[in-house]
Amino acid sequence: MTTKPDRRHDRAFSNHTTVSVTALPPGWMNVWRLNDGTEFVEPCPALLLQEHRETDLVWNTPEHSRVHYETVTETPPYDTRTVFAAAEDGELVPVDDHSGYIRTEYRDPNEPMHAAMTVLTAAVMGPKWRKTTQEGDR
Numbered sequence: 280m281t282t283k284p285d286r287r288h289d290r291a292f293s294n295h296t297t298v299s300v301t302a303l304p305p306g307w308m309n310v311w312r313l314n315d316g317t318e319f320v321e322p323c324p325a326l327l328l329q330e331h332r333e334t335d336l337v338w339n340t341p342e343h344s345r346v347h348y349e350t351v352t353e354t355p356p357y358d359t360r361t362v363f364a365a366a367e368d369g370e371l372v373p374v375d376d377h378s379g380y381i382r383t384e385y386r387d388p389n390e391p392m393h394a395a396m397t398v399l400t401a402a403v404m405g406p407k408w409r410k411t412t413q414e415g416d417r
Contacts, residue, residue, distance in 0.1 A: 289337060289338045289339060290336075291334055291335070291336055291337070293331050293333075293334055294331070294333040294350075295329035295332070295360065296329060296330050296332045297327045297328070297371070298329065298330050300326070300327055300371060301326045301328070302324065303323055303324060303326060305322070306385050306386055306387060306388040307322070307363075308320050308321065308322060308323055308383065308385070308386050309323045309363060309365055309382075309383050310380075310381045310383070310384060311377070311379040314379075318381070319379075321365070321366075322366075323365070323383050324364055324365075324366050324371060325363075325364040326361055326362070326363060327361065327363075327364050327371060327373055328360075328361055329360050329362060329373070330357035330358070331353055331357050331358040331359070332357055333350050333353060334351045334353065335350050335351075362374060363383040365380075
C-alpha cells in the first residue's frame, strides 16, 4: 500500500472482490444479533473466495474541514480471504458487510425448524433462489 508522502491517512478500508463461489450444503446457517438482543438465523448459501484488490485511504484536513479519500490499487499476487455469504436481494454478499453478524454454524437439516426456515427463505427469495439451490444440490 502506498500513499503520497505529503498526505497522512487516518483510516484505511480494504475492498475485496469475489473471484470464486462454493455452494454449501443444507444445514449451514448465519446467525445475527438484532438490536433487541434476539438472534435471527437464516441459511448460509455459500463460501466466497475474495481478493484484496483495492484500499481506500481516508483523511481529514482541519484547515478545510473536509474529508478526502484516495483509492490505491493493489498489485498481484493479491491477499485472499474466504468468508461466509448471505443472500441479499438475490445476490451473494459477504456476511461481514452487515452489522449484527455473530457466527455461521451447522444445524441438522432434518430438524423441523431448519426445514421451516428453508421453505420460508424460498418463499421470500422466489424462483431464482430455488433454482440456484437446486443446482447447487446436484
